[in-house]
Structures are given as C-alpha cells and as structure tokens.
Amino acid sequence: MSEAEDRIGELRELLRKHAHAYYVLDQPSIPDAEYDMLYRQLEELEAAHPDLVVPDSPTQRVGAPPASLFGSVRHRAAMFSLDNAESPDDLDAWAEKVERSLGRPPGGFVCELKIDGAAVSLTYENGVLVRAATRGDGSIGEDITANVRTIKSVPLRTIKPAPDVMEIRGELYMPVSExxxxxxxxxxxxxxxxxxxxxxxxxxxxxxxxxxxxxRNLAIWTYQIGFQVGGPTFATHWESVEYLRDLGFPYNPESERVPDLDEVKEFVAAAEKTRHGEGGHDYQTDGVVIKVDSLAEQDELGYTARAPRWAIAFKFPPEERTTKLLDILINVGRTGNVTPFAKLDPVFVGGANVGMATLHNEKELQRKDIRIGDTVIVRRAGDVIPEVVGPVLSERTGKPRVWRMPATCPFCGHPIVTPEGEARAKCTGGFICPSRLREWLFYFASRGGMDIEGLGYKTVDLLLQEGLIKDAAD
Ligand SMILES: [Zn+2]
Structure with a gap:
C-alpha cells in the first residue's frame, strides 16, 4: 500500500467517525473547521489519485444524476404496512388478540415514534450502501439510491463490520426547521x-x-432490519435496533421498551402531547408504532394478508383534512385590519368541526395559489385558529375563481388600502365600520374593559343591529 493510500483510508475512517458523531449522535466530536480541513485533505488526495476513489468515500455523497431514473427494485422481504389503532380501545383489542394468539401476554413491547415522512429500504452489502428504494407497493419500490446517498445521516459505510447483506427499513423525514x-x-x-x-x-x-x-437536508430514523444474511442473530427487536445503532445507523432515542400495555398507553399519551416537537425534537410525529419485542413471539404471531399481527400503528387524531373551499370572505378587525377567511364545507379536523379558517392576508393567499372552488387542506392543531394550508392542485377542476381584495369595505363602503410595505390591508372607515366596531366591542368586553358579563358576539350583533350602540363610548 502506498503512503497516499494509507492516508486516504485513515482520513475516510476519521471523517466517517466524526460525521457519525455529528449527524447521527448529535454530539459533534471536533470543530467544524477541523472536519472541513480533513475533508479537503481527502478531496485533494483523491484528486491526485483518482484510481483510489471509491463510491463509499465521504466525498462521494453527491454524484451526477443517474442515467436511468427511478428503476424498479424488488424488496427481498416485503415492506408491510401496519394496521392502525385510533383509540386506547383499539389498543386493548389488539393486545387481546395478541394474547389470545400466544396463549399468554407477550414478554414486552417496543414503542417508537411514528414520523410522517417517506418509507425507505436501504440495502448494505458488507457494510456498504448499495441501494435505496421507496416502499412502492410493498414488494416493488423505486430506486432512489443516488438521492438517498446525499442524506448525511445515512451511512455510506457502516462504522463497524456488518453482515454480508442487510436490508434496513427507515423513515426519511424533513426536519421542521429545514x-x-x-x-x-x-x-x-x-x-x-x-x-x-x-x-x-x-x-x-x-x-x-x-x-x-x-x-434539502433530509434526515432519517431507521427502525427495523427487514432482511439479513450473515451477522449476529437476535432474540428481540430491541437487540436488533441496538445492533443498528452500533453499526452507525440513527435509531430514535425516544423509543422505549416497556413491559405491558399500560405503559404502552402512557408512552402514547406522552407522545401525543409533544407531537409538534414540544419535547424539543425537530420533527412532527403522527402516532406511535408498537411492536411485540420478542422475535420468537413475532414469528408465532405472523402476518395477515397485508400486515404483521405483532405490530400496530397508533394514529393521533388527524390535524389536516381536505375539504371544499366554498367562498372567501373578509373580516375587519378591531384595529381596522382586513383579514380574508375561508368559508368551508365543514370538516372534522383536530377534534372539532371546522367551517371557517383563516387565510391570513392576500399576499399569502396568492403565494399559496388558493382559489374559490378548490379542494383545500385545512389544518387545526391544538388551540390554534384553523388555517387553510393550501390547495390540492391535483383535484383542481374547471376554472376556480381567483380572489382579489375588494377595493371598498363591504361593511362600511370606505376604501380598503394596503399600506406600503405591509401585508395587511386596512379598512379606512374607522369606527363607522360596523365590522370593526363589532370586533372592538367584543375585544373590549372580553378583556373586562366593560363590566358586562356574557357580552358575546351575539349580544354585540344584536345591539348593533338594533342601533342601540354606535361606538364604544355608549
Ligand atoms: Zn369597513
């Protein structure tokens, strides 16, 4: 071996180790500048010795576009989807079936956060990533190797010797900050x-x-060995994911191994409270995957035609649904701001029936290209005001109407203006504008500014209608 070859091997190993600490463990082991220096050294040596460049070198993540795009890949073991549970009762029913089938309660469960991303299968041969594929129909997916290679938490080579062949399942996701x-x-x-x-x-x-x-800085959590030739055998799922961690794969540290269903339910309840990243994670979760931990018990339970009996996906209540956008109306707020809002075909989302949702402002509306008559995605999360996320363009038919901010206020007839450099339009009618007055009174009443209990919208509307109050001084 030449001196250059030795140094190249050494640099690759160092870079792999530091990248693992940074991207997988989230515990940087050297300053960025030092990493960059090592990386440049490797680049220079490889440029001087092109014959020594190998595909799994840390410098080779981003390659040229592949000649043929997204060819089909047959998974060595099918990528099953999971049955869903939507309530604690569903979990009970599942656990009962498991227990009946085994003739005893299972030895334990593993709970893993369910990330809403794109499922992927990674094939490694002797520790080197050779293929990445989408789930597809579960048997045949699409080859996305060139793209997945660019994701820095996906090892191009494992940090320890690995089995002859391994197919690893994971979920690619977009961090919320990204x-x-x-x-x-x-x-x-x-x-x-x-x-x-x-x-x-x-x-x-x-x-x-x-x-x-x-x-795009995608990330990945791996969660399962789907297929394996050679290497160690495992008694439990937990052991197998610890092995994945050892090899340098990211496995979500929030996962837990629990002894019984009560603790599964506790995990699920806690996970739902932090589903938007409240625990400090940079991803959203849409549920929890629960697996029987013992691999012998998994074998005993087996599969239905479409899903394993040993696992279930608990889904949190949906916070996004699609519905028809019937009309776009405006509201004049207490400070005169004019806000467009959507009148929707009512839809049950985030635990409530939603018939109206905010559209923020005209600029936002144009940016999202939302039109009257569109099928739209409505989002309602926690106590936040429901909002229209965007149109479902694939369902756009006919000629949906583009909405424009009216030139005059429909409540008072005064011009609506958008001050230079601002996104928000304003009604110039002042307190003559009944919509503004109504909002102002409501605000005033709800803040305890007036000593009138129960002065809700309905009362304010009634008083205004009857001409009983004209401005707040009344
Ligand atoms: Zn007005």
Whole structure:
C-alpha cells in the first residue's frame, strides 16, 4: 500500500467517525473547521489519485444524476404496512388478540415514534450502501439510491463490520426547521411552497438531480432490519435496533421498551402531547408504532394478508383534512385590519368541526395559489385558529375563481388600502365600520374593559343591529 493510500483510508475512517458523531449522535466530536480541513485533505488526495476513489468515500455523497431514473427494485422481504389503532380501545383489542394468539401476554413491547415522512429500504452489502428504494407497493419500490446517498445521516459505510447483506427499513423525514427554511426560500424565489414536511420529504427524494436532494437536508430514523444474511442473530427487536445503532445507523432515542400495555398507553399519551416537537425534537410525529419485542413471539404471531399481527400503528387524531373551499370572505378587525377567511364545507379536523379558517392576508393567499372552488387542506392543531394550508392542485377542476381584495369595505363602503410595505390591508372607515366596531366591542368586553358579563358576539350583533350602540363610548 502506498503512503497516499494509507492516508486516504485513515482520513475516510476519521471523517466517517466524526460525521457519525455529528449527524447521527448529535454530539459533534471536533470543530467544524477541523472536519472541513480533513475533508479537503481527502478531496485533494483523491484528486491526485483518482484510481483510489471509491463510491463509499465521504466525498462521494453527491454524484451526477443517474442515467436511468427511478428503476424498479424488488424488496427481498416485503415492506408491510401496519394496521392502525385510533383509540386506547383499539389498543386493548389488539393486545387481546395478541394474547389470545400466544396463549399468554407477550414478554414486552417496543414503542417508537411514528414520523410522517417517506418509507425507505436501504440495502448494505458488507457494510456498504448499495441501494435505496421507496416502499412502492410493498414488494416493488423505486430506486432512489443516488438521492438517498446525499442524506448525511445515512451511512455510506457502516462504522463497524456488518453482515454480508442487510436490508434496513427507515423513515426519511424533513426536519421542521429545514421545512420552514426551505419554504421561506421557495416563497422568496416566487416558487410554489410545500404544504407539509411529509410532502416535501417525498418530493425531495424524487428529484432528478441528487444535488437538489442534497440541498434539502433530509434526515432519517431507521427502525427495523427487514432482511439479513450473515451477522449476529437476535432474540428481540430491541437487540436488533441496538445492533443498528452500533453499526452507525440513527435509531430514535425516544423509543422505549416497556413491559405491558399500560405503559404502552402512557408512552402514547406522552407522545401525543409533544407531537409538534414540544419535547424539543425537530420533527412532527403522527402516532406511535408498537411492536411485540420478542422475535420468537413475532414469528408465532405472523402476518395477515397485508400486515404483521405483532405490530400496530397508533394514529393521533388527524390535524389536516381536505375539504371544499366554498367562498372567501373578509373580516375587519378591531384595529381596522382586513383579514380574508375561508368559508368551508365543514370538516372534522383536530377534534372539532371546522367551517371557517383563516387565510391570513392576500399576499399569502396568492403565494399559496388558493382559489374559490378548490379542494383545500385545512389544518387545526391544538388551540390554534384553523388555517387553510393550501390547495390540492391535483383535484383542481374547471376554472376556480381567483380572489382579489375588494377595493371598498363591504361593511362600511370606505376604501380598503394596503399600506406600503405591509401585508395587511386596512379598512379606512374607522369606527363607522360596523365590522370593526363589532370586533372592538367584543375585544373590549372580553378583556373586562366593560363590566358586562356574557357580552358575546351575539349580544354585540344584536345591539348593533338594533342601533342601540354606535361606538364604544355608549
Ligand atoms: Zn369597513
């Protein structure tokens, strides 16, 4: 071996180790500048010795677009979908079936946060990533290797010797911070914004140019060995994911192994409280996957035609649903701000029936290209005001009407103006504007500014209608 070859091998190992600490463990082991220096050294040596360049070198993540896009890949073991549970009762029913089938309660469960991203299968041969594929129909997926190689928490080579062949399952996802950053960029460039992190993750792995995927900073949690030739055998799922961690794969540290169903339910309840990242995670979860831990018990339980009997996906109540946008109306707030809002075909979302949702302002509406008559995605999370996230363009039919801010206020007839450099339009009618007066009175009453209990919208409306109050001084 030449001196250059030795040094190249050494640098690759160092970079792999530091990248693992940074991207997988989230515990940087050296300053960025030092990492960059090592990386440049490797690049220079490889440039001087092109014959020594190998595909799993840390410098080779972003390659040229592949000649043939998204060829089909047959999974060595089917990628099943999971049956769903939507309530604690559903969990009870599932656990009963498991117990009946085994003739005893299972030895324990593993709870894993369910991330709403894109499922992926990674194939490693002797520790080197050779293929990445989408789930597809479960048997055959699409080859997305060139794009997945660019994701920095996906090891190109394991950090320890690995089995001859391994197919590993994981979920690619878009960190929330990345989602927001990219959408700001898209908007600034006048491009279409993405509706949610899941859409963006799925769109990002199907880019024609791997460099575009690389710029998106996707991340991954692996969660299962789907197929394996050689290497150790395991008694439990937990052991197998610990092994994945040892090899350098990211496995979500929030996962827990619990002894019984009561603790499963506790995990689920706690996870729902932090589903938007309240625990400090940079991802959204839409549920919890619960697996029987013992692999012998998993074998005993087996599969139905479409799903394993040993696992179930608990889904949190949906916070996004689609519905018809019937009309766009405006409201004049207490400070005179004019806000467009959507009149919707009512839909049950986030635990409530929603018939109206905010559209923020005209600029936002144009940016999202929302039109009257569109099928739209409505989001309601926690106590936040429901909002229209965006149109479902694939369901747009006919000629949906583009909405424009009216020139005059429909309540008072005064001009509506948008001050220079501001997104919000304003009604110039002052307190003559009944909509503004109504909002102002409501605000005033609700803040205890007036000693009138129960002065709700209805009362305010009635008083205004009857001409009983004209302005707040009354
Ligand atoms: Zn007005």
């Amino acid at each position: 989602f927001e950053r990219l959408n700001e960029e898209q908007a600034a460039a006048g491009d279409q914004v993405y509706i949610n992190p899941r859409n963006m993750a799925a769109g990002s792995v199907r880019q024609k140019d791997p460099a575009v995927t690389a710029s």
